[in-house]
Amino acid sequence: MEGSTWSTQTTSGGIMKLKFTKMQGLGNDFIVLDGIRQSFSLSVEVIRQLADRHFGIGCDQLLLVERPTSPEVDFRYRIFNADGSEVEQCGNGARCFVRFVHDQGLTDKHQIRVETARGIIVPRLESNGLVTVDMGAPVFEPAAIPFQAPTQSLTYPLELNGSSIEISAVSMGNPHAVQIIDDLDTAPVAQQGPLIEHHPRFPNRVNAGFMQIVDRSHIRLRVYERGAGETLACGTGACAAAVSGMARGLLDADVTVSTRGGDLRIRWQGEGHPVLMTGPAVVVFSGEIELGA
Numbered sequence: 001m002e003g004s005t006w007s008t009q010t011t012s013g014g015i016m017k018l019k020f021t022k023m024q025g026l027g028n029d030f031i032v033l034d035g036i037r038q039s040f041s042l043s044v045e046v047i048r049q050l051a052d053r054h055f056g057i058g059c060d061q062l063l064l065v066e067r068p069t070s071p072e073v074d075f076r077y078r079i080f081n082a083d084g085s086e087v088e089q090c091g092n093g094a095r096c097f098v099r100f101v102h103d104q105g106l107t108d109k110h111q112i113r114v115e116t117a118r119g120i121i122v123p124r125l126e127s128n129g130l131v132t133v134d135m136g137a138p139v140f141e142p143a144a145i146p147f148q149a150p151t152q153s154l155t156y157p158l159e160l161n162g163s164s165i166e167i168s169a170v171s172m173g174n175p176h177a178v179q180i181i182d183d184l185d186t187a188p189v190a191q192q193g194p195l196i197e198h199h200p201r202f203p204n205r206v207n208a209g210f211m212q213i214v215d216r217s218h219i220r221l222r223v224y225e226r227g228a229g230e231t232l233a234c235g236t237g238a239c240a241a242a243v244s245g246m247a248r249g250l251l252d253a254d255v256t257v258s259t260r261g262g263d264l265r266i267r268w269q270g271e272g273h274p275v276l277m278t279g280p281a282v283v284v285f286s287g288e289i290e291l292g293a
């Protein structure tokens with residue numbers, strides 16, 4: 001694992017003990033690990049074992065809390081999908097991150113600056129118990145997503161199994177391909193999701209969003225996530241879907257995104273402005289797990 005190297009904290013029998021907190025944001029669920037006050041070694045295999053819903057704790061993503069690498073930020077935030085892949089951003093996880101570090105006494109701030117693989121985000125605990133995150137500005141430049149396209153466009157044809165679908169491509173730090181669907185309940189998420197995730201025009205793979213526009217301030221969304229499959233909610237996916245609809249003139253600047261796990265509020269003032277995402281962050285339970293070293 002590049003970046004932090006942790007000494008392995010094992011008992012005499014080579015067993016690694018790991019304290020964790022299980023959290024969820026609209027049913028998108030996480031194992032949160034304090035990498036500041038405990039030291040441990042992680043590998044792709046260990047992450048997959050922890051994420052396994054039968055042999056491990058179970059999660060869509062594993063979130064790591066680390067010391068910041070510069071004085072301008074409060075924490076470093078690393079994210080791993082259930083398949084063990086490290087990724088750039090996780091929106092539902094960002095809300096859980098700030099709840100965790102505050103509840104654990106790692107900070108007494110209600111608003112923190114958090115460094116991720118793709119820039120700084122700013123989560124804030126609201127007085128109403130929800131969390132708002134400044135997710136930074138979306139990126140539509142194909143090369144930065146990355147997405148192979150001759151020029152930048154609001155939409156692109158994407159060849160899929162002999163037919164063609166229309167997508168928007170946008171990065172929230174992580175890559176998203178969003179298509180508009182007439183009826184989300186019959187959307188071919190299971191069939192198309194894996195094909196889009198592994199499409200060769202997305203060299204780093206991609207999260208596949210399926211968006212139904214209810215009206216100019218309300219969409220319904222399902223996301224087949226890169227490295228995790230369909231989740232009950234995807235925070236960066238909600239940001240990506242909303243801003244792609246706003247950029248196309250189909251949505252207003254303040255949108256409710258209804259996911260299978262519940263609602264998010266997404267606000268965006270347009271090009272160059274950050275996306276604001278508001279939603280819940282819930283602790284499910286805490287525990288300790290013993291892993292063979």
Ligand SMILES: N[C@H](CCC[C@H](N)C(=O)O)C(=O)O
Binds near residue numbers: 060088174235
């Ligand atoms: N599967 C995503 C990471 C988690 C994003 C999602 N859980 C969120 O809330 O944004 C990816 O590979 O880019």
